[in-house]
Amino acid sequence: GIQVEQSPPDLILQEGANSTLRCNFSDSVNNLQWFHQNPWGQLINLFYIPSGTKQNGRLSATTVATERYSLLYISSSQTTDSGVYFCATAPGTSGSRLTFGEGTQLTVNP
């Protein structure tokens, strides 16, 4: 099956700093989503981005499908951004089952 690798596994920032999270995947995809899992375990949708670039406030994401990677940018980080960020993809042959990476644990200190 498709492999999804996220980096870095852990990231510690001071409030106000910027960061870039990376997701590499091993096959062509027709579904790629970024999620934020908050401390209560809720998976919050950030982006549906199988290709191209999107922005939502302080967050933006870019997926380069031909090179099989996606980037999540967080600018002017806040303590509420802390949590685990997951990238999940589904292969081009089937858009149903999402395969998740191991996540990036982000800690933003005040």
Add this chain to the structure above:
Amino acid sequence: GAGVSQTPSNKVTEKGKYVELRCDPISGHTALYWYRQSLGQGPEFLIYFQGTGAADDSGLPNDRFFAVRPEGSVSTLKIQRTERGDSAVYLCASSSGAPPGTQYFGPGTRLTVL
């Protein structure tokens, strides 16, 4: 409802018992998914429904696990003869129409098997 809901939020059971976990998808969403998340890992796919039928059940770990969606809305994940290794958070997601498309996740059911 506004989002995907799951009940119960927590379930503690004894090894060997039978449990049922319920998922109520976003109204009108035809696709429904079950995932399982162990501590420190990303969610893993279990089963996908399109309408009433299981379109992909390849993620179910063994025949102790079964899921139904009889009317194409609410789904129940059933686990027989629970084992301690079944302890995890069970997540449900739904999406509108056929895949691909954004999957929206519920808050999960934390299952603990003693």
